[in-house]
Amino acid sequence: MIKAVLFDLDGTLLDTAPAFHQLLNQQLHAAGRPLIHLSQLRTVVSDGAAAMVSLAFDMSPEDPEFDHQLKTLLANYHANPAANTQLFPGMSEVLNALDEANIPWGIVTNKPERFTTPILQHLGLNKNAKTVICPDHVSERKPHPEGLLKAAAELGVAPEQCCYIGDHLRDIEAGRRANMATIAVTYGYLHDAEDPQSWNADAYAEHAEELLVRLGLASTRAHENSDETE
Numbered sequence: 502m503i504k505a506v507l508f509d510l511d512g513t514l515l516d517t518a519p520a521f522h523q524l525l526n527q528q529l530h531a532a533g534r535p536l537i538h539l540s541q542l543r544t545v546v547s548d549g550a551a552a553m554v555s556l557a558f559d560m561s562p563e564d565p566e567f568d569h570q571l572k573t574l575l576a577n578y579h580a581n582p583a584a585n586t587q588l589f590p591g592m593s594e595v596l597n598a599l600d601e602a603n604i605p606w607g608i609v610t611n612k613p614e615r616f617t618t619p620i621l622q623h624l625g626l627n628k629n630a631k632t633v634i635c636p637d638h639v640s641e642r643k644p645h646p647e648g649l650l651k652a653a654a655e656l657g658v659a660p661e662q663c664c665y666i667g668d669h670l671r672d673i674e675a676g677r678r679a680n681m682a683t684i685a686v687t688y689g690y691l692h693d694a695e696d697p698q699s700w701n702a703d704a705y706a707e708h709a710e711e712l713l714v715r716l717g718l719a720s721t722r723a724h725e726n727s728d729e730t731e
Contacts, residue, residue, distance in 0.1 A: 503682060503716060505658040506599055507632075507649060509667035510610035510617065512547045512689030514592060515624075520585040521546060524577045525557045528570060534558065546690040547669045549611070550574055582616045583623035589688060591709030598718040600629055605656050607632035609648040609665070609675075614638070631656055644671035646679035653679070666712065673700040684715050 508514045522539045529536050537557045545552040551562060554571045561567065588596075599606045607630050610617060614635040621627040632655040634648040641647045653660045665676035668689025676683035685702035688709065697705060704715045713719040 502662060503664045504604065504662040505631075505653065505656045505664075506604060506606040506716065507609050507652050507663055507665045507681070508606065509643075509665075509669070509672045510608055510612050512668035513666055513672070513686055514588065514608065514626075515586055515620065516589050517586045517620075518543050518546045518690065520578065520582070521550075521553055521574075523585055524574055525553060527577070528573055529557060532558075532570075543690050544692050550578075579615060583620045586620055586624075588624065589709050591712075595709055595712045595716075595718075596626075596629065598713055599716075602718060604716075605631040605658070607634070607652050607656060609634045609643070609652050611636055611642050611671075644674035644678065646675050649675055649679040649681060653681075664716065666706075670700050673702045677701075684712065686712070 511517045518539060522537070522542050525542065526536045541556065542553060545556050551571055554567065554574055555561060558564075558566070558570055596606065608617075608621075610633075612635060614637040617633065617635050618627070621630065621633065627633070632652045634652045636642050639645075639647045639651060643649075649663070649665055650660060653663050656663075660680045663679075664682040664684060665672065665679070666684045666686060667673060667676070668686045668691070673683045673685055683702045684704045684706055685697045685700055686706045686709070687697050688707060691697065706712050706715055
């Protein structure tokens, strides 16, 4: 029986790629470099800002210009992290279903608190999220399970009764190491040659709406909807 649900943030709960795409293209334009397509960027968003800069500027961290471009991206993103960011389609229905079923949900992310908090406040997600764990709150990032275990403790739920949902191998690894059920979503930011089936998650979801089925909430909502139309 799942008594709590935890989400990764970028690529799972929120589509943040458009925000980074706009900022990076502004930097590329200023540097006189070719712009990057959103589809290209999506493959590395979950790997962090350094990976995005490396892809966009076709440079390694050892390049003399790399640190400047990375700091510029982070500074510009920090100025307005909620711009061009929204829930993935169908995710609001998932969160509403959890709230209706009185199943607490939260977030465990590798995104620093200075970016995470303004985004959640802008989207109103901070009101219903029962726990939000960022790297600032733990000593080890995912795939270490520390953040997941801390979230479960804050919710007062045993890890074995939690489900962690993510779009990256490290999310599934963290969930398994925390003895949680895991769901891998494949609508997020996958690498071109990546095979999510190799992650050995307990379940998979190609669309956010499928999470309702995986979490056992679809039948309840369908019954409620049928009652409303009778």
